[in-house]
Amino acid sequence: MTVSIRRASIDDAEALARIYDDASVRAGTLQMPYPLVSTWRDRLAQTDGQIILVASSGESVIGNIGLHLNLKTPRRAHAASLGMGVQTAWQRKGVGSALLAAVIDIADNWYGLARLELSVYTDNEAGVALYKKFGFEIEGTLRAYALREGVLVDTYSMARLRARPNITPR
Numbered sequence: 073m074t075v076s077i078r079r080a081s082i083d084d085a086e087a088l089a090r091i092y093d094d095a096s097v098r099a100g101t102l103q104m105p106y107p108l109v110s111t112w113r114d115r116l117a118q119t120d121g122q123i124i125l126v127a128s129s130g131e132s133v134i135g136n137i138g139l140h141l142n143l144k145t146p147r148r149a150h151a152a153s154l155g156m157g158v159q160t161a162w163q164r165k166g167v168g169s170a171l172l173a174a175v176i177d178i179a180d181n182w183y184g185l186a187r188l189e190l191s192v193y194t195d196n197e198a199g200v201a202l203y204k205k206f207g208f209e210i211e212g213t214l215r216a217y218a219l220r221e222g223v224l225v226d227t228y229s230m231a232r233l234r235a236r237p238n239i240t241p242r
């Protein structure tokens with residue numbers, strides 16, 4: 073079935089809460105168990121400084137990605153961070169790649185950003201492989217970064233640097 077990418081709306085809150093209610097998806101993120109639909113609604117209502125896209129198949133939302141801009145910090149305006157997740161049943165089918173490609177297009181070609189950054193748990197093989205495929209590099213390891221199922225786990229800081237936007241030739 074065709075997967076399409078679109079901007080998230082408040083009506084996607086329930087689907088997104090359900091995706092992150094899955095322990096294996098949550099394990100790759102900083103999301104908490106028993107997510108509230110209202111938390112997602114509030115998150116989606118906040119349009120300033122963040123762009124949230126969803127992947128859908130037919131009527132179903134199957135994944136999302138958020139691009140978080142630094143609008144209030146001029147000296148960090150060239151950089152943005154991202155976070156994402158794909159419903160377990162849809163993983164390894166190209167959905168994560170489609171979401172990440174869409175956000176990179178926005179970052180590169182519409183905001184002219186020079187740096188995209190993220191944190192990924194060091195044991196998240198799928199995440200690390202996906203990000204490397206799109207040109208992200210490991211910049212360092214953050215020890216005991218987050219609590220996950222009772223254990224303080226390490227993350228990699230990864231970033232993708234890009235040259236300045238092209239200039240139209242004369």
Ligand SMILES: CC(C)(COP(=O)(O)OP(=O)(O)OC[C@H]1O[C@@H](n2cnc3c(N)ncnc32)[C@H](O)[C@@H]1OP(=O)(O)O)[C@@H](O)C(=O)NCCC(=O)NCCS
Binds near residue numbers: 159162163165196205
């Ligand atoms: C990480 C995640 C977003 C990847 O999404 P996906 O839709 O499965 O990714 P894709 O199918 O587009 O795969 C892209 C690449 O990632 C790598 N990859 C994906 N799943 C993998 C796995 N289980 N093991 C190793 N590499 C994997 C492959 O390099 C793949 O490219 P290929 O298919 O050309 O070989 C998804 O696994 C997920 O949502 N995990 C739980 C939440 C999470 O970890 N979010 C990221 C937080 S930093």
